[in-house]
Amino acid sequence: MPGQQLATTDSLVEGTHFLSSLSSYEDIGWKSVAVNLSDIAAMGGYPEHLLIAISMPPRFTREQFTRLYTGIVDCANTYKTRIVGGDLTSAPQLILGLTVLGSFHENGCLKRSGARPGDIVIATGDFGASAAGFWYLQNESSEAHSIRPRYVRTSAAHRRPIPRLAEAWSLVKRTDSRGALMDSSDGLADALCQISWASEVLIEVDLELVPIHDETREVATLAGVDVNDWALYGGEDYQLVGCVRPEIWDNYSHELSSSFVVIGRVLEGRGVRLKVGSADGPEVELSRTFQQIRF
């Protein structure tokens, strides 16, 4: 699609999307860029330019601003995205409104509408980690988490998410625009439902194949939460969920399996079906919004 462009905008509001008591301003700056880059990754594109609108409360100090901006520049530089403009205003709380402009991968673009019956469902990374980190940071004593959090992986997943750009490029390179892709910023369940809806297909996912890290399980036990609730509905994981033809996986699993795992398949029909346990185990229709899954 030469001449065409990708553009994405995402706002982070203090109190809604982050708590400055749980993250450093460097982390908040990083995250504000990363969540926008994740939207570019979700289409397999390249980020190029960044616009930053910052609304600050009167109490915000120069030092806090410098730390925030350091995090923004750090993430932008890491992913070769050039800051080209912005806007500064005042507001009752800190608000970061970022816009990323990017270009399509030379092999095309993967949209959420591209899933077809017969595809397999693949996903990056581990799910529920950000929700676990958020719970842990809120519930541990401030001294413990500010100096050296015990649950480093999940804390980092919440504070400093990684946009899955390279993983997306490796997939687009092998699929030539055939397939679907989305990021799981609003949760795995939401991503699956969105792809199912946009592609008009039934997606069947095996819960036991969904990657969940041991640390996430450990924090869930501490919290008395079913870890699957976090994995499906926790959100803010910024992982990729894709649907591709099985031949892609057969031919390139040696390169793709370093980033992706197979978690299900695409069928004729509508909706998202979650399989639990053995082949003839229980199944449940998955919705976008939180539902308790118990068998």
Next chain:
Amino acid sequence: MPGQQLATTDSLVEGTHFLSSLSSYEDIGWKSVAVNLSDIAAMGGYPEHLLIAISMPPRFTREQFTRLYTGIVDCANTYKTRIVGGDLTSAPQLILGLTVLGSFHENGCLKRSGARPGDIVIATGDFGASAAGFWYLQNESSEAHSIRPRYVRTSAAHRRPIPRLAEAWSLVKRTDSRGALMDSSDGLADALCQISWASEVLIEVDLELVPIHDETREVATLAGVDVNDWALYGGEDYQLVGCVRPEIWDNYSHELSSSFVVIGRVLEGRGVRLKVGSADGPEVELSRTFQQIRF
């Protein structure tokens, strides 16, 4: 500059940039688009695409949202700008973060750095009107201004500003990238200081030539305010301030003078000098931030 692009972002925060008690949600929606289009006009460009990030408080109703969005669509349609994406989140107050993508005029682009000694300074429309409207709407009884405000022109200047796109195009068409242009969103004094700083020139403006509407003068008298304070520092007028070679004005004043008036000239030096009254009348060095000008 083929292949190059314009991108601008501006956030409007409830309480900081607008009060929903003084403007309808349709007006707020309109204004959020118009202020971004004004930034495109400030470079003489064409707006093409619009991204909208809306953060809403929990109390925001569906009807209020519909009215807000109607105003957004209205302004976008009026200026042929296509809404291509956005983001919806929650926040303690209404925040509108808009991004406009556009393209350069085929005759180039006017930046604030393009003023040269010998240029004349020209400006559109009237100054201080938005500040006057804001004062009037805040100080009149709510019944009076909601049904049929007495000061219609200044009220509209505050509620529903007009991006000066066509005026900017008429100028770029005749200047071929030679000259400076900026919008007066942060006040006429700020615009003049920014051009002076970026172009490394001295700008001399004759206060008596600055267009101020009779209605603005009338409201200023009511308010007990020096109307020049509003004209220079009121801001939110979204008028254009430009510096062009005198031949441009000599040759095309028949078409440009329907939009622009001459308010001063560009000299060797630095800063902004305001002349008051006759040729040998008093002069004052103008700063970006508010200063009382009394002689």
